[in-house]
Amino acid sequence: MTAVRTAATASRVLRQVRHDPRTIALLLVVPCVLVGLMAWVFVDTPTFDRLGASILGLFPFVVMFIVTSVVMLRERQGGTLERLMTTPVGRADVLLGYTLAFGALAVVQALVAVTFAVWVAGLDVAGDLWVLVVVAVAVAVLGVTLGLLGSAFAATELQAVQLMPAVVLPQFFLCGLLVPRDDLPRGLRELSDLLPLSYAVDAMRTVTVEAGAPSSVWVDVAVLAGFIVGAVVLASLTLRRRTP
Amino acid sequence: MMKMEEPRVAVRLDEVRVVRGPRVVLDAVGGVVRAGAVTGLLGPSGSGKTTLLRAIVGVQARVTGTVEVLGRVAGTPSLRREVSYVTQTASVYRDLTVGQNLRYFAALAGLRGSAAAEAVERALRTVGLADRGRDLVARLSGGQVSRVSLAAALLGEPRLLVLDEPTVGLDPVLRDDLWRTFAELARTGVTLLVSTHVMDEAARCDDLVLLREGRVLATGAPRELLRRTGAGDLDAAFLHLIREAGLAGAAA
Numbered sequence A: 001m002t003a004v005r006t007a008a009t010a011s012r013v014l015r016q017v018r019h020d021p022r023t024i025a026l027l028l029v030v031p032c033v034l035v036g037l038m039a040w041v042f043v044d045t046p047t048f049d050r051l052g053a054s055i056l057g058l059f060p061f062v063v064m065f066i067v068t069s070v071v072m073l074r075e076r077q078g079g080t081l082e083r084l085m086t087t088p089v090g091r092a093d094v095l096l097g098y099t100l101a102f103g104a105l106a107v108v109q110a111l112v113a114v115t116f117a118v119w120v121a122g123l124d125v126a127g128d129l130w131v132l133v134v135v136a137v138a139v140a141v142l143g144v145t146l147g148l149l150g151s152a153f154a155a156t157e158l159q160a161v162q163l164m165p166a167v168v169l170p171q172f173f174l175c176g177l178l179v180p181r182d183d184l185p186r187g188l189r190e191l192s193d194l195l196p197l198s199y200a201v202d203a204m205r206t207v208t209v210e211a212g213a214p215s216s217v218w219v220d221v222a223v224l225a226g227f228i229v230g231a232v233v234l235a236s237l238t239l240r241r242r243t244p
Numbered sequence B: 001m002m003k004m005e006e007p008r009v010a011v012r013l014d015e016v017r018v019v020r021g022p023r024v025v026l027d028a029v030g031g032v033v034r035a036g037a038v039t040g041l042l043g044p045s046g047s048g049k050t051t052l053l054r055a056i057v058g059v060q061a062r063v064t065g066t067v068e069v070l071g072r073v074a075g076t077p078s079l080r081r082e083v084s085y086v087t088q089t090a091s092v093y094r095d096l097t098v099g100q101n102l103r104y105f106a107a108l109a110g111l112r113g114s115a116a117a118e119a120v121e122r123a124l125r126t127v128g129l130a131d132r133g134r135d136l137v138a139r140l141s142g143g144q145v146s147r148v149s150l151a152a153a154l155l156g157e158p159r160l161l162v163l164d165e166p167t168v169g170l171d172p173v174l175r176d177d178l179w180r181t182f183a184e185l186a187r188t189g190v191t192l193l194v195s196t197h198v199m200d201e202a203a204r205c206d207d208l209v210l211l212r213e214g215r216v217l218a219t220g221a222p223r224e225l226l227r228r229t230g231a232g233d234l235d236a237a238f239l240h241l242i243r244e245a246g247l248a249g250a251a252a
Helices: A003-018 A021-041 A047-077 A080-084 A091-120 A129-153 A157-174 A188-193 A196-209 A215-238 B049-057 B077-081 B098-108 B113-126 B142-154 B172-187 B222-229 B234-251
Strands: B009-020 B023-034 B038-042 B063-069 B083-086 B160-164 B191-196 B207-212 B215-220
Touching: A003 A021, A003 A091, A003 B098, A021 A047, A021 A091, A047 A080, A047 A091, A047 A129, A047 A157, A047 A196, A091 A129, A091 A215, A129 A157, A129 A196, A129 A215, A157 A188, A157 A196, A196 A215, B009 B049, B009 B191, B023 B049, B023 B191, B023 B207, B023 B215, B038 B049, B038 B172, B049 B063, B049 B083, B049 B160, B049 B191, B083 B142, B098 B113, B098 B142, B113 B142, B142 B160, B142 B172, B172 B191, B207 B234, B215 B222, B215 B234, B222 B234
Parallel strands: B038 B191, B038 B207, B083 B160, B160 B191
Antiparallel strands: B009 B023, B009 B063, B207 B215
């Protein structure tokens, strides 16, 4: 693994995305539209202020998961990964390059979505807005790395897209948005502790109700970082230099 | 046929066997690839050409036997700087320009700054795409895309070039140019291993390896194979060799 090859890979991925302006537009516009729609649905009730922050974390996670699982699948199947494996590039260079590239997009996405949610949709949170951005980026990067890992389990783009409900929806049911995690039945409560999205929603909820930058948020972000590292490590194990 | 431990050997194979599922793809493959020569790998599709090339560049799983490349076990990390591989279907990024593709592969090969820019320019000239650097790969014709893929392999001055049917879909003039380039590269000491199923290309190789159903049927210089079989051209020579092997198989 070398910094030069990781950086070269990251900038290559960003150049690819730049040739696809429609994907960039979707990455930036869709979360805003969804947040705006939600604000409209819950107009004149406190619900949007209560759940808005969590939703801000959730949408980027889903979007990034889908995009990276498909993009990485393309790399695996287009023959370019096979070629990369014959060059001095390390497997970690490839995965970190992807993570950095989509991480950079996640930062832009979070800035746009938070700006829209607060100044257009009127989201009111007790905590600092930059904390909201940091958590949103962490969740999006988690989506990136899980997508990179998920691509190993799909043989076609059709399968890759269907990984999304399989990976995301169970986490969505258990993350505390529908039912507070403490009210979940035994077993499910414990299971929810093992799923990364629970920590994302916990962090967002803290930002919603507590002023400043509460320390419990950083614990949740640290757990998310752990999941991110774990996903990259697992994904690098699924990248084989030698294939049948 | 060849003696062991010749000094000018780039690839040495011994008892190479590859099994994929229930099928034996390569069996008891042996031989050498001379350094600084153009070796043609011939055989019908499904004969195991790609699998053999993949074993040599170190990306084929479940290889048994000896595959030694430039004096090291195939797949040794240090070989990735010295061996370049061009897959049969072009492996470049369609959503990047030609130049962006090559600059990326140059960076992976460890080239930077003006050295990278010069290498990219030289590679583009070699494959006849000097004026297409700014074009998106997706907008190029199939033949042009495979030339971009070939150009990417020329960056970083590899000692061994492994090319899987590099001239498919190219017009005769360009094919002729590329084979001249291969010969030139070989003169500078580069070893080339090229799979093909075009006989007039086989005639331009220094050495030939004929693969059939995962086994080496014959090896030798084109002229030697013609003399041995008494055939008028390589097509006839290979037919002769295949029939001969078939008869031997039936007798055994």
